[in-house]
Amino acid sequence: MLELKDRIALVTGAAGGIGFEIAKAFAEAGAKVVLSDLLVKEGTEASERLNAENLETHFIKHDVTNENEWVDVISEISDLFGGLDILVNNAGIIIQKPLNETSLEEWRRVMAVNLDSVFLGTKIASQEIMKRSANSPISGSIINMSSVAGIVGIANNSSYNASKGAVRLLTKSNAMEFSDPSINIRVNSIHPGGINTNMIKNIINTSIKETGATEDEVRSQLEQGHPMQRLGIPEEVAKVALFLASTDSSYMTGSEVVVDGGYTAS
Numbered sequence: 681m682l683e684l685k686d687r688i689a690l691v692t693g694a695a696g697g698i699g700f701e702i703a704k705a706f707a708e709a710g711a712k713v714v715l716s717d718l719l720v721k722e723g724t725e726a727s728e729r730l731n732a733e734n735l736e737t738h739f740i741k742h743d744v745t746n747e748n749e750w751v752d753v754i755s756e757i758s759d760l761f762g763g764l765d766i767l768v769n770n771a772g773i774i775i776q777k778p779l780n781e782t783s784l785e786e787w788r789r790v791m792a793v794n795l796d797s798v799f800l801g802t803k804i805a806s807q808e809i810m811k812r813s814a815n816s817p818i819s820g821s822i823i824n825m826s827s828v829a830g831i832v833g834i835a836n837n838s839s840y841n842a843s844k845g846a847v848r849l850l851t852k853s854n855a856m857e858f859s860d861p862s863i864n865i866r867v868n869s870i871h872p873g874g875i876n877t878n879m880i881k882n883i884i885n886t887s888i889k890e891t892g893a894t895e896d897e898v899r900s901q902l903e904q905g906h907p908m909q910r911l912g913i914p915e916e917v918a919k920v921a922l923f924l925a926s927t928d929s930s931y932m933t934g935s936e937v938v939v940d941g942g943y944t945a946s
């Protein structure tokens with residue numbers, strides 16, 4: 681079994697969905713895990729649910745677009761657990777609109793949450809991670825949640841496509857920079873296909889409004905868009921994140937791992 685004993689991790693956007701399942705998988709593997717999110721009630725309850733199962737987690741309110749909050753969150757984790765080894769840049773949003781109907785404000789919001797956050801998080805957290813990873817036999821690990829939308833184009837998704845494509849290459853750039861043994865942090869990206877979370881519910885609701893189709897019709901169309909003819913579940917992404925966080929992926933950096941039921945295979 682993959683394990684993260686004595687490792688300390690931060691997962692952003694962990695109040696629910698994929699982020700929560702990653703936090704759970706990490707904690708079950710023995711890590712001390714900080715869940716962060718904008719949503720205080722949901723995030724606190726999520727952490728309490730895990731702690732009730734004898735896992736060691738803590739929730740911190742965190743807007744990933746805010747540089748000062750990143751500094752405070754990393755410093756709080758260091759005070760709480762004595763360092764940081766793993767960062768999962770998971771928080772993200774989607775605004776689905778034709779390019780011509782997307783305002784500059786909407787474009788910038790998607791870029792701020794999906795891309796600026798990865799830049800800020802990597803910049804600030806890596807300084808804490810390298811205190812433990814530099815010249816150590818065990819690398820630090822940064823995992824960036826991109827998407828199949830970071831690999832292939834999807835209509836009415838320009839801001840999301842652009843942000844996730846940028847996360848893909850920011851990952852590779854940072855992997856090049858942080859591979860030096862004096863830093864020793866591996867940086868990889870995950871590219872999920874459709875995963876059953878609130879984000880997919882929002883995508884379905886947008887489509888219902890636009891097309892007048894029923895929920896079943898929209899869901900079925902989404903499922904059929906994946907060769908495996910189903911959506912994924914958050915646990916299926918969390919298992920890959922756990923692998924990338926663990927020493928079992930010790931020679932992987934700059935890689936892009938698809939978890940997409942075959943969506944990008946053709």
Ligand code: NAD
Binds near residue numbers: 699716771827878880
């Ligand atoms: P979700 O909406 O269930 O979870 C996203 C979380 O991010 C929420 O808890 C939300 O509160 C949080 N968040 C949003 N803005 C934030 C901010 N400024 N600061 C801190 N937290 C913030 O969605 P999910 O499906 O679990 O998505 C997780 C990640 O996976 C996202 O990056 C998303 O783009 C990516 N992804 C999802 C899918 C999918 O089909 N669900 C597919 C590919 C990639």
